[in-house]
Amino acid sequence: MAWREVTVGETRWAVAPVAERVANTQAWRLVLSCRCAGEPRRPLWAATGLQSSSRSDLYAQADRLSDARVAAVVASHVQPESPSDARR
Numbered sequence: 001m002a003w004r005e006v007t008v009g010e011t012r013w014a015v016a017p018v019a020e021r022v023a024n025t026q027a028w029r030l031v032l033s034c035r036c037a038g039e040p041r042r043p044l045w046a047a048t049g050l051q052s053s054s055r056s057d058l059y060a061q062a063d064r065l066s067d068a069r070v071a072a073v074v075a076s077h078v079q080p081e082s083p084s085d086a087r088r
């Protein structure tokens with residue numbers, strides 16, 4: 001089940017927060033797991049830049065993100081389709 005659903009361009013994305021351990025530190029980093037709703041595209045992993053030593057604090061920070069901020073993070077990681085992809 002999606003934590004949030006956002007629209008980027010004409011594409012609807014189902015987004016879920018994931019805490020990823022930062023190598024060689026005690027920190028956790030917030031990454032968004034994104035799946036394109038309704039289309040068989042590969043999943044997208046989008047780093048947010050948020051980091052904390054507490055995983056629960058990191059999820060609390062994620063809950064405070066606005067839909068606009070989540071959409072901006074997803075949009076910054078979406079690859080624009082090439083003209084050859086659009087013809088398929």
